[in-house]
Amino acid sequence: MPPRGSRGPLPPLLLLWALAACAARASEITFELPDNAKQCFYEEIAQGTKCTLEFQVITGGHYDVDCRLEDPDGIVLYKEMKKQYDSFTFTASRNGTYKFCFSNEFSTFTHKTVYFDFQVGEDPPLFPSENRVTALTQMESACVSIHEALKSVIDYQTHFRLREAQGRSRAEDLNTRVAYWSVGEAIILLVVSIGQVFLLKSFFSDKRTTTTRVGS
Structure with missing residues (x-):
């Protein structure tokens, strides 16, 4: 039995949760977009980071919305008009603040409910292969x-x-x-x-x- 105040090895499930907590950043939001309105979001992204933007209109009108994604220089990376849902993956070309906006300005009286998931980076492996001399154990697999x-x-x-x-x-x-x-x-x-x-x-x-x- 380990001495009082010391910690033994982490249980496998606790180790799994701890490693999963180090996953890539992700923003998952559902919000209401009024008629004749535009909502923008900003994210700091490092150069070379792979990102994915996925969105879907849940309620309102014809279930469509305008979406636009810009890099720190204002260059448009993605632009779609009146889309119900879509997914776009890109790799950041430079460091800075990236902006993506959802617009319902074409609607005069119908507000929308929009869901989006913006993932920055990829999930790191649970068990990095660096400095490993043996294969994964059965528990790790x-x-x-x-x-x-x-x-x-x-x-x-x-x-x-x-x-x-x-x-x-x-x-x-x-x-x-x-x-x-x-x-x-x-x-x-x-x-x-x-x-x-x-x-x-x-x-x-x-x-x-x-x-x-x-x-x-």
């Missing part, structure tokens, strides 16, 4: 496999959460339209019914005849 499987699970969960949110938004919008249509039909039926009642009543009502006397 299992940790690597679990780590890769967990990353795949996270990607699938994010994908299905976005699809679920988009489907729920479509269903709520359709439900609202059906409710309005039902209310309109009820009002039309009520008006037609009242009109028919008055029309039938006019058929069976007694017509009064008036006589006039002509003086002799």
